[in-house]
Amino acid sequence: MQGCLVITCGLFLLAEGGIGSSTAHDCELDVLVLGAGISGVKAGATLYEGGVRNFAVLEQSQRIGGRMWNVQWHGQSIELGANWIEGIPQKEDPIWSIAQEIGLQGNYTCQEGSDEEPLLYNSAGKLGTNESLALHQRFAAAVSAAFAVSCQRHRAGLGDVSLREALSSVGWPAIKNQTPLERTLEFFVVDWDFQYPPDNVSLFNYFDVGKGTYEETCAGVKLKSRRAHRAVRMGMLDSFAWEPPRFFVTDPRGYAAVAQHVAKPFLQDATNLGTSRTSQGKCPESRMLFNKTVVTIDYGDANNDRGVRVETSDGSVYWAKHCILTFSAGVINAAVESGTLFRPALPEWKAGAFARIQNGVYTKIFLRFETQFWDDADYILFADSSRRGYYAVWQDMESHHKFFPKGSNILLVTVVHEDSKRIEVQPTAQTLEEVHAVLSNMYGPHIPRPLDVVVPKWHSDPSFRGSWSNIAVGTTVSDFRLLQKALGGLIFAGEATDQDFNGFVLGGYHSGERAAKHVLEALEKGSDALVSEPSSLSPGMPAYLRSACLSHFPWSFCCSLPFFF
Structure with missing residues (x-):
């Protein structure tokens, strides 16, 4: 075995410095965006398009994309996180439109109900x-x-x-x-x-x-x-x-190329950030600051005309009238449980809304072999005799010549949630033994052992604490209203807060746009205006939510909601 790659980029594993980094300083901005995933960069792009120049995006890693994260592995680009573009072909889907615009490489996978049954x-x-x-x-x-x-x-x-x-x-x-x-x-x-x-x-x-x-x-x-x-x-x-078609991204640039393209307008502008009217500190010239691990978000003093105070692990302090938070629900819930990050602690109604979000774990384990011995098929399912979902879904990365070139000899197996958590903490050698036993059961005892393996660690990585959100049974309009409601100048975004497409890249995109538009609305009213609650939760209440409201509440109550029509 040549070695193995266990993926993590935890908050405490990042080196300071590098491209777009800055030394410790005190900086005042009109808007601060926390996180450079699709939500954060779309928020930044929307602010820039709306004429805001005095803003910055803080990112704890050294890359743009968040949970859109690829690595180069044995000559191929593998996506550790988001991998599919869903809901295509659709001209109304901005993610698909961007993918086409930049020529993102990949192909379609077939699942249940296609001509190619698993x-x-x-x-x-x-x-x-x-x-x-x-x-x-x-x-x-x-x-x-x-x-x-x-x-x-x-x-x-x-x-x-x-x-x-x-x-x-x-x-x-x-x-x-x-x-x-x-x-x-x-x-x-x-x-x-x-x-x-x-x-x-x-x-x-x-x-x-x-x-x-x-x-x-x-x-x-x-x-x-x-x-x-x-x-x-x-x-x-x-x-x-x-x-139903799903586009599986294999582009060497990675799925994150979509996020990079979204950020391009405000990253290419070399003009200075500008100085806010109350600025007393020197702000960095770059709008994208990498290697910035946020340790404190102080949003509590509504009478403080400097707004929200954010401190990072390198000692830097940032003040902003409006701060757009795009962290995952898993990170926010972990902070609530540990009593860290937020000052003061989130109010019970906000913490409760996030606690109701199911933040699951989805682990794609990539294996490379000397030769291919498995079926040429998009999906190969294995039914363990006693364990549900135990290394159950396999994908041939050379299936019908659609993904990786012949001879790559890469096989992908996916586990979720509890199995993901177990595999993240156990030795990689044990995982390889389990994988080999399952494949031997399927293809016989003489199959070769893997030469290399990649095991992402989304749950144990403090930067993510899971893969994506999932709507819990009984979720209501009120839950999304609480998730999106601002706390003074602190505005919440991220895929988990999007009532239309939560759990998807598209949801992250929409949520960043929504949050930035609410900030632009506040800035138009005056630099001291704070966003207490968005005037609408999305471009109108979706038809289902309207019907759901009427199913459970009187017409007078539903009509009283500011976003009902």
């Missing part, structure tokens, strides 16, 4: 075509029946339930009664997308309403994909319809 293995070997097809069709029928349950609950004005409850009500067996193959196919269709089993997945969130209201979808619009992506609660923006 291959299924169990301890006895590969399933025959007929047996495999019958299982696929049976689970597809159960999902379609659960879709009908979702529509019935909407029409009856009933609240959200778990996807598990809906599946059980239509005859799909409970976990304890499932065969290993049933368990594995369910894992692939649900857990592999949402990081959680159906017990923790919102029924309303699971099904795609396509366009318009849930009434339109439930009136007979065909379910577009059997995995039924993301969100009755979305209502979709205007004419945007979520489509």
Whole structure:
């Protein structure tokens, strides 16, 4: 074995200095953005487009992208985090539009419901075509029946339930009664997308309403994909319809090239940041400051005309009238639990809103072998006899010549949540033994051992504390209202706060834009204006949320919400 790469970029592992770094100083700005993921750079770009020049983006690492993070590995670019562009082809999707504009390389993957059904293995070997097809069709029928349950609950004005409850009500067996193959196919269709089993997945969130209201979808619009992506609660923006193709990024520049492109306008402007009217300290000339680990966010004194105070681990202090926070829900929840980062501690209503977010873990383990011995298929599923989701979803990175070139000999296996946490803390050698045992079960005892492995550590990395957010069962409009509500000059962004596309790169993009527009609105009213609450939570309440509100509250209450129409 040539060695292994265990990926982490924890807050305390970063070296100070480097491109875009600055020495300790006290700086006053109009706006400060915390984090250079897609939310942060879109916030910066929106501020710049709106005429703001006196702003800066602080980033704890030495790169742009956040959870869009690729590394070069044996001549290939592998994405440790976000990998797919979803909902394509859609001209209304800015992420896809940017990808096309910059010529982002990649290809489409096929999942449940495509012409290329995933291959299924169990301890006895590969399933025959007929047996495999019958299982696929049976689970597809159960999902379609659960879709009908979702529509019935909407029409009856009933609240959200778990996807598990809906599946059980239509005859799909409970976990304890499932065969290993049933368990594995369910894992692939649900857990592999949402990081959680159906017990923790919102029924309303699971099904795609396509366009318009849930009434339109439930009136007979065909379910577009059997995995039924993301969100009755979305209502979709205007004419945007979520489509099943998924674009798997393999570009040497990485998926983060999208974020870099978004940041390009304000990074290319070489003019100085400018000086705020109350500036008493010298600000750096760069708008993007790397290697800046935030240790304190003091937002508490509403009477302080200097605004929000942010201190970094190198001793630098930044003051800003408005501060846009784009940290992940996992990081915010960890800070709340430890009593660190925020001064004063977040109020109970804000901490509670973040605590209700499920921040899962999604771990893609890349393995390189001397030769290929596995099937040429986008997805290969393994049903362990006793453990659910145990190294269950495999991807051939040379499948049909779509991703990596022939001879790369790279295999990808994905684990989620509890298995992810376990694998992150155990020795890499143990992980390799577990992987080898599973592959030997599938392909025989004489297969070669991996030459190299990459194991990302999203949960244990204090910079992320997980992969992405997932809507909990019973999430309401009020939850998003609380997530987005500002605390004085501290404005919250990040994919978890986006009611339309949380959990997606697109959600991060929209949230950064939303937060920056609220800051621009405040600046137009005067430099001392603080954002206490956004005038709207998004470009109008999505149709599903409007219907949900009316299902649970009187018309007078729903109409009183500032973002209802």
